[in-house]
Amino acid sequence: ESLINRIAAGEIIHRPANALKELLENALDAGATTIKISVKDGGLKLLQIVDNGSGIRKADLPLLAARFCTSKLSTFSDLSKIQTYGFRGEALASISHVAHLSVVTKTREESCAWKASYSDGVLAPSKPGATEEPKPTAGNDGTTITVEDLFYNTPLRLRALKSPSDEYSRILDVVQRYAIHNPTVSFLCKKAGSNTADVTTPSSGTVKSAIKTIYGPSVAKELLEAKAEAGKKDDFEWEAEVWFTSANYHVKKPTFLLFINHRSVDSVRVRRAVEAVYNGILPKGTFGFIYLSLVIDPSKVDVNVHPTKREVHFLEEERITEHVADAMQTVLAANDQ
Ligand code: ADP
Ligand code: MG
Known part of the structure; x- marks a missing residue:
């Protein structure tokens, strides 16, 4: 069963750049005005995106990575009206099947941030022996999504990829496109641990x-x-x-x-x-x-x-x-x- 899920997930998330595109769109949908991305090994070791958007309510965390779980349409009759398209509620679910996914998030209303980890669509302990329940933590308003070891359990998918530097240039291409299209959002993209940004834009620009x-x-x-x-x-x-x-x-x-x-x-x-x-x-x-x-x-x-x-x-x-x-x-x- 989990193998089938993994194969299906690999159809949706087929390389780091396309996981990142989904995460960027989520941050923009959440109204973020600042988006910071760090990447290790072309996104295969680490893909982290920090936004200052609406955050996710604690009550929504248990089902966050469940398939077809989306806050972006209430009924299927809305499907033709929504501004977004593509299959809904599949991105985080898919990522959780092929990577280690964790989320730190805080809404304006909440007094602390919550951290949760996911595996195969459901909450999972962040390390062996830990509880799977979301844990209170310090954090700013907004959401940080951390994707680690992408495709660790799908060696075929991993082998089909190009070199980390090639995957990184695909990531940069996605960030550049979205930065141009969203000139009032400040973007920053860098390799984890590096002091130099490979993409950086202010929040007060024009196309x-x-x-x-x-x-x-x-x-x-x-x-x-x-x-x-x-x-x-x-x-x-x-x-x-x-x-x-x-x-x-x-x-x-x-x-x-x-x-x-x-x-x-x-x-x-x-x-x-x-x-x-x-x-x-x-x-x-x-x-x-x-x-x-x-x-x-x-x-x-x-x-x-x-x-x-x-x-x-x-x-x-x-x-x-x-x-x-x-x-x-x-x-x-x-x-x-
Ligand atoms: P979709 O975007 O199609 O709804 P996803 O799997 O990409 O599906 O995301 C599932 C849900 O998680 C979203 O509907 C949204 O409610 C929530 N979410 C994901 N990322 C963020 C984020 N960065 N900020 C706020 N909410 C988010
Ligand atoms: Mg999405």
């Missing part, structure tokens, strides 16, 4: 300033902005914000950051459509930098995508992306005058 902090001035000085939104012919609401480089910037490696309803996702079709604005403008084989945030009526986004498939679909995909590409083209042309 543009965060791009500058992370990708540097050569990208930032060529950034153009385009906006688009649903018109009269559309029968549902959507809006797009794009930050992209002008014809003066071109590199061999494309950077495409796509957010749909505030989740970092992939869509080959959307990427191809917006990258095509550079056809005939940039030298062959070179690319620009594109950040695209789409907010779409959530009932029009496919919520049933499996969490490992970051590929997302939505209604009127082709028409919406064409509209976005047109807006970019107009800005590019005006910039060229």
